Amino acid sequence: MKTQPLLALTLSVTLAILACSPAVVSTSTAPPPTAAADTPASPPPTPAAGTATTPPTAGAATDAPPDAPATVPPTAAPVTGGPETVDPADYTFQLVAEGFADPVLVTHAGDGSGRLFVVEKVGSIRILRPDGTVLPDPFYDMTGQVSQDSEQGLLGLAFSPRYAEDGAFFINYTDLNGDTHVDRCHVSGSDPNQGGDCATLLFVPQPAWNHNGGHLAFGPDGYLYIGLGDGGDSNDPDDRAQNLNDRLGKLLRLDVSGDEAAYSPAPGNPFSDQGGAAAEVWAYGLRNPWRWSFDRATGDLYIGDVGQNAFEELDYQPASSAGGENYGWPYLEALRVNTEAPRAAPDGFSSVPPLVNYAQEVGGCSIVGGYVYRGRSLPELNGVYFFGDYCTGNVWTLPAATPDPAVTQWPSTGFNISSFGEDEAGELYAVDLNGGVYRLVRAGG
Ligand SMILES: [Ca+2]
Ligand SMILES: [Ca+2]
Secondary structure, eight states, X not given: OOOOOHHHHHHOEEGGGGGGOTTOOOOOOOOOOOOOTTXXXXXXXXXXXXXXXXXXXXXXXXXXXXXXXXXXXXXXXXXXXXXXXXXXXXXXXXXXXXXXXXXXXXXXXXXXXOOEEEEETTTEEEEEOTTSOBOSSXXXXXXXXXXXXXXXXXXXXXXXXXXXXXXXXXXXEEOTTSOEEEEEEEEOSSOTTOEEEEEEEEEEOOXXXXXXXXXXXXXXXXXXXXXXXXXXXXXXXXXXXTOTTSOTTXXXXXXXXXXXXXXXXXXXXXXXXXXXXXXXEXXXXXXXXEEEEEOTTTOOEEEEEOOSSSEEEEEEEOTTOXXXXXXXXXXXXXXXXXXXXXXXXXXXXXXXXXXXXXXXXXXXXXXXXXXXXXXSSOGGGTTEEEEEETTTOOEEEEETTTTOOOOEEEOOXXXXXXXXXXXTTOOEEXXXXXXXXXXXXXXXX
């Protein structure tokens, strides 16, 4: 590994700082699950589900390259999100609805309806009404048309920022051959609870069943961002994430406001004038950016990038970014030099290190990026970024304003977090791959 930006280095820290924090709530003595080799972003449920782990006690230091930053010494800083000190024990994720088939996302249409849309990996989108009931007919159903290995299926959904006017929504799925599609669809003109009329905008062949990414979101700039993993297998054997001419292992940025049947690379994309580079690329060097979000207040971007066999990482990109960030995969797994990369990093290689990373042996096996809380019902949490881990159900927060990598552990959800989500009002949700959708509330409130 070579040089890294100094500013980013100062932000890098491991969750080891949690070990001495008084805010750590987990009291379980159950050992952390053994991280499976090449753990997927949304693997099938494991026996580890529901078992809280002991707080992280070891960080990246022992495996970090010689020029990695020193870890920040343990601190006893309280959680400070809003103006008041927050005690994580005062909150819980409360069940809203259950019985979904492998749900992997919850989101909203931004149309004032108050509806939540729950994406089922098997290929359907269900409507969860504000009263907690689930409509019997799916909003959209493509079951039987998507592949179903553990990381495959219907994986992403984003509504047009002008959905109330244009009725457009976008889905990301793997087809029966395992290849990635991003489709543009439309709501029915006569029934707001029925969507369809989909056509593929973007097609990306997948070399292996895993690392498909799958998330979609519109940025504050109005462009559609698409997260694509390195395509699989393990350790990015074809070095795709670093190849700017390959759309795998990237965050893409598209302009979908024009011709219904097409997209354009968004204006200002960092490599659009560079020969041998795909014009859709916004950022690169990602392994499997399963879930990520823009802070709706600031536009800052938080990316949960699932690790290989040792470390999970949270990447950060300020709203002022002009794109072009290299997040280091496969030469680095978080801060660890990945000796199983297809080749050594070239001379002069540099990358943006993670804002936060944690060892799988203490934190879980697949990071799930979440959201900065901007809701109204818990104003003391305004500006607190939430993320978690699929395998352990662990939840952590950090103050978004700085952003400050002083991570605090929250009570475990006790389930396999497949995603976090927001409703239109900015309230925070967590999704259990085993079927439930939960909302963050005050415990006992
Ligand atoms: Ca793949
Ligand atoms: Ca990285």
